[in-house]
Amino acid sequence: MSDLHTLGVAQLSALLQKKDISAVELATRMLARLGGNPHHVFLSVDSEVTLAQAKAADARIAKGDTSPLLGVPIAHKDIFVTTDFPTTAGSRMLEGYRSPFNATVVQRLGDAGMVSLGKLSCDEFAMGSANENVAVPSAHPQAVTNPWDVSRIPGGSSGGSAAAVAACLAPAATGTDTGGSIRQPAAFCGITGIKPTYGRASRYGMVAFASSLDQAGPMARSAQDCALLLSAMCGPDLDRDSTSLDVKAEDFSRDLNQPLKGLRVGVPHEFFGEGLADDVRGPINDALKALQAQGATLVPIALPRTTLSIPVYYIIAPAEASSNLSRFDGVKFGHRAKAFTDLADMYEKTRSEGFGDEVKRRIMIGSYVLSHGYYDAYYLQAQKIRRMIADDFQRAFATCDVIAGPVAPTVAWKLGDKSNDPLANYLADIFTLPASLAGLPGMSIPVGFGEGGMPVGMQLMGNYLQEAKLLNVAHQFQLATDHHLKTPGGAA
């Protein structure tokens, strides 16, 4: 079993249950691959913690526990707070911070018996599309590289999660998606990732970026694995998160094997305009044809406010972020400037030193759009358009079951290409923002390769609580294709 690290969650679970391998052996094998921190994906590892969890999983397996995730390794985006590992959110502000409690999502996966390999790099406070905004000083070099081409970015903000799974450093990872932070890096790294309906997964223990948009989700090698992981992650958490949906936990694997005959796939023409690179358009069109071949019909639909989602998102998300990040003031936890003259100076120095440029930029934008005299013109207008974008989706879902399109206009770009051009970064989020603003579930599946041999991801969007349908479509596609089975050269 020399290729253990290339296996997915379901396959590993089968081996563990058959006792072909123990959780401790598996964890040991995975930890052995982390030496030198390939692609700079990990921000913290602790083999003692990992092996202790593996040992506990073995004990449960020995007692006949057949939980499907038991003993399977996973790594967590460093935006989830954890008691066993430090939590930095990719920020100097939280370097060395350790939470006294676990995020609900981490706790649930831990309760399911998953073994944590450590914490994964991400853009600072999940703000970024390239994972270049990592500001933890101890992370050197700070930018995560794409396993398919180390001169390129892995996408963001869950870039560490996507790169870890693509490079076979972990069979699965958690991610969070505010404006595309699961889907876009999953697409750029050729893996599968899903952002559930807003409210499905508890936000308790996620370092908040934009509260009305943040959602956790799994990133893995297949839709089948994502279904297993998502089933364990979701469920009401009403005592801790007021935005948690009061909807029972579901088995998201239940519909995986439904045939696609009669499925209506909505194709929004706004997602296929001139901004879409040809090397992405090709694989997406092929994937749509593959769905047709499985009995689905393509339905042209309109999402007329797609372009508006960029300004709307870049008003609402920074507005919420500017307030959410106020707690990082040097008073209670995290970084505090060493020398200061008075309280105002302490705040100023602490926050100037503690936050990176992109975070500061968004705090400033957010403070501006909420300020007296501008609130109505920006924040309030943005909220109205957000409502309209959600309504557009409802009109579209009257004629289709799922919506398909590209995740991003291009494949992963070169490191540094857009790092001095925030606007170019923002524009690249155009296809993932609409579902985020509407609170709809969305996922990314690998559908081929574009320029430079870089992976291309197709986005599937569903109506509220239709995750099982998305996973069904993705799984059927993956049964008929092998894009998701490809691994980058260095990984195997």
Added chain:
Amino acid sequence: MSAPLVQGYEVVIGFETHAQLSTQSKIFSRASTAFGAEPNTQACAVDLALPGTLPVMNKGAVERAIQLGLALGSHIAERSIFARKNYFYPDLPKGYQISQFEIPVVQGGEVSFFLEQGKETLHKTVRLVRAHLEEDAGKSLHEDFIGQSGIDLNRAGTPLLEIVTEPDMRSSAEAVAYAKELHKIVTWIGICDGNMQEGSFRCDANVSVRKLGAPLGTRREIKNLNSFKFMQQAIDYEVRWQIEQLEDGHAIQQATVLFNPDTGETRAMRTKEDAADYRYFPDPDLPPLVIGRDWVERVKSEMAELPRVMAERFVTQYGLPEYDATQLTQSKAMAAYFEATAKACGQAKLASNWIMGEVSRRLNVGELGIEQSPVSAARLAALISRISDNTISNNAARQVFEVLWVEGGEVDAIIASKGLKQMNDSGELEQIIDEVLAANPKNVEEFKAGNAKALNGLVGPIMKASKGKANPAQVNALLLKKLS
């Protein structure tokens, strides 16, 4: 009758009161709200704003807001919104306070009360603008640390109801009467313990002055008035100060001021120019607060009888004057004491007189609450029964009451041991009267000549001869009979 002018100026006052709600746990977390614990021992991860924590609404706080709304005849909003008020301060852990801004849970309503003005008792009504739910901040402690400040977050996240009035009050006396009435209501319905020293009931007074008929003057807000006495002093000082400024030709600058009880003066803390931009926006962590009719009805059905309603009942059920009924419903305990006494003795008006008279006087002297009265309602009722069945006179009753208060004991036993039983036997009394008449021929003559006052000169010696045991009404009747 309009309020008295001060040096020709009309005083205009509006109130903002922060009532700390009597929930066991905080408004958005499960930490305890108990007062007086060691610093930072009652602040959980949510109160400390640790990364990843989120607020979850305490239903008990909402119910208390509903109760206040019902008590004051307000509209309970079916849908209200929590907003974030953003500002930096070390005792504000999240960097924002969760409060209600655009749409508060309680809207409108009024507080009515009696106000003594000169010789008149006026009925006043102050309109409410709103009452909204919000969380309290922690405390900054500047005294105990040299060159540093300490932060105690025990209070952070304590539920508050901020109750805002229209600028309806026209004197410091009226303002204090309003505050007392509001204090009575919140403690009566049990949503707030009313402890002003501990900061459970804090008032901010917005004060301005104007010439009669002029538009509203610029107001200054006196913050954190935590006693009724300081409230009156602070407002009076502020009014004098503002009039002085205007008379000297200065304009009033809108400002927030603090009252210093040691100097008796108010001092500006910050002016409008320093006013922060709080960047209010709806809190995305909290969905709109939805209160259905059924919830309101359930809270209503579980609420105790309100003081206003109880006072009206005292008038109809016990035939009390409105004034008595209002006085007796100043606190739940007082009202309960009255009802127990009235029911046991069947003499509601006498009970009212005794409670508002002798009992209150003694309580005030001893700085006691009615709950601590050494004379129980049952004892007082027994005493009143002995007055109404003519066993003892009012004078004798006061002596018995004195013994009950100081030493305790049974009413009848005290009457017996002190020999206070009234002389109701007319034979014995007639003998005394005859003796007194014989000894005071001058008074008898004068009375017969038409001087009615001469009778008093006879009653005194008779009462004295009877050692106070004679029934004065009976003495009068017998005297008149003998002298006619």
